[in-house]
Amino acid sequence: MGTVTATAERSIDAPAETVSERLADYRSVRPRILTDAYRDYEVVDGGTGAGTVVRYKLQATKKRVRDVRATVSEPRPGTLVETDENSSMVTTWSVRPDGDRSVVRVETTWHGAGGIGGFFEKTFAPAGLRRIHDGVLAKLAEEVRGQ
Secondary structure, three states: OOEEEEEEEEEEOOOHHHHHHHHOEOOOHHHHHOOOOEEEEEEEEOOEOOOOEEEEEEEOOOOOEEEEEEEEEEEEOOEEEEEEOOOOOEEEEEEEEEOOEEEEEEEEEEEOOOHHHHHHHHHHHHHHHHHHHHHHHHHHHHHHHOO
């Protein structure tokens, strides 16, 4: 069993503070920027930044649905870490300034399966999850631009 990692990054035309604020809004903004890969999204506790708990189903592939219950921490300004209580999956969102723009990076890691199944998971799962992350980042860019 090895660690599997999927990463996506996007430059967004807005200050890092604005992007971080919107990204940390799990109650209003997150539902608008999530793609169709996320179903049954709900805020269980909190709603803004650290301490928030969300639940959703992540449709990673046609056959693979992950039931996620994530608790949010904020280890430093501009970084949100979502830790799934139901698995080893951890998603880290980081926003850094780049002049008048921001660079948003999202990285998800989890402990993959062993054997031949693990080989295929490590080979193909990151690309699928990267596509999902790219979609969320594109919608985040639209969200920030529209306000």
